[in-house]
Amino acid sequence: MDQLSPIHGGHYSHDLLLHEGDDELLEGTRAFVEQGLASGGKVLVHGTPERVAMMRSSLDSHPRLDFGLDRDLYTSPSSTLFAYQRMLAESPEPVELWATGTVPLGDDPAGHPAWARYESAVNASLRPYAFHGLCTYDTRTLPAATIAAAKATHPCLSTGGRRTLSPDYQDPADFLANPVAAVPDPPVARPVAMATLGSPMDLSGARHLLKASAESSSALARDTIDAFVSAVNEVLVNGLEHGGTRVSLTVWAEMSRLTCLVTDTGPGNTDPLSGYGYPASAGPRGLWMARQLCEDIFISDQPGAGCRVLLTTV
């Protein structure tokens, strides 16, 4: 494998450090932190309270070195992703940010794919910025599928101070088809509501239907429901603008989860990564906004014709 040059300040990088022990983890983290501080950038080490305590005791303090807890910074994949993007895009001064740690995968492997999709989306959302990530994964404790996902979502591997291209890396759009990304299908359960929209005049009725279904069939907080209604509304608006004459909405509700499917009869050819990039000043921003108001949005062409958008709440 060809060795790559060290990380360039000013450019995006998103490296993976697979480690089997704390020594490898510490050595890799220290090298990354030193390089970040030497570049003049801000450095963030994040993790659980235990991990942060360990890193604090092993790294020399520095005015540009910050430690952060996952429970504050990594609350959900979409909020973390857009918090990084907004910090980088909206800062009045150019920011160079070096961040290292392990995404909070949690004990339940069922929750890992959402963070794997986050790792992949980072490559779409943060690429224009001077962002450097070193993501550390412990191969002793994590399931094989989670390690496979990490290899597919990080363009470079960092091993013993050397950087090599990850042979398993996939572009974010391709990664969504990878089984480890676990992109959900629409639920098979019976929907709680369905509507067909033919014009923007139908939007208000669709919003009220969704809100009423969510309030009667789930136990979600009002803020979560309101945000989800806003996200679905923007997807419906997009469907009415670009997706032909009829747009369909299907709603599924569980106690702690809402799912909506929006389909249209337009030409399809949709970009599954729409809404991940920071919007241009006069550019469209409906999907970018919608992605920040729900857990995840999956965009694909429908079998047949048109576009299909699946939205889920946190």
Next chain:
Amino acid sequence: MGSLRGTGIAGDEAVQRGQLQVFSAGDRRVYDQAWQMSLLDEALADGFPAVRWSAEADTAWSVLPRALHADIEWATDDLCHTRPVSVLCQYPAALQETTMETVCAMHTDGLRGSLVRTSPIPGGMAIAGEVDGTNAGMVHSALAAQSAATTGGVTTFVVELSGLDFLDLAGARALVTGTAAHRAAGGVVCLRAARPPVDRLLRLLGVDRFDGFRVEGA
């Protein structure tokens, strides 16, 4: 009269009682101010405490020159503020932008759409209901007309949002574009008392950081 049927309003009985009068848009008298005043005086003399009228205002455009119709609208607005009269002028929501702005300026007591209401408040305007792509143009025009009216003396134009249940991207854009002239002239726009979902959207879109905007709680 047809439009009253099925609404629960007993129109025919009201006509028989002499409480409701219906005129056709082709009846030229309805555009005559002197005739309107005589009708008003007659009703008050008959013991009615006040008079309300409502009309499909845009039908006048096929009968009268626009400028003359505008004079009537302004006189009517004045009448509403000096006599016991309430008027609801009906216009189609899909008007051309300049026309919409003129219409909004002439109705200083506010607008009612099927989803949205605007009304004047000291130093600004209140918006209530739901604002989305179907009425964002109307909200833009109402804001443009009302904030232009205050640009001369008052520098802060308040947009009171406590009654706003829903705002989408098109609606947020209307708040920005509708007040652009006022802000460009050095004025400040204060978005006040937005409920949590609306507040979240305004901050998500960065409206609170735009030049000339201030977002405040209740």
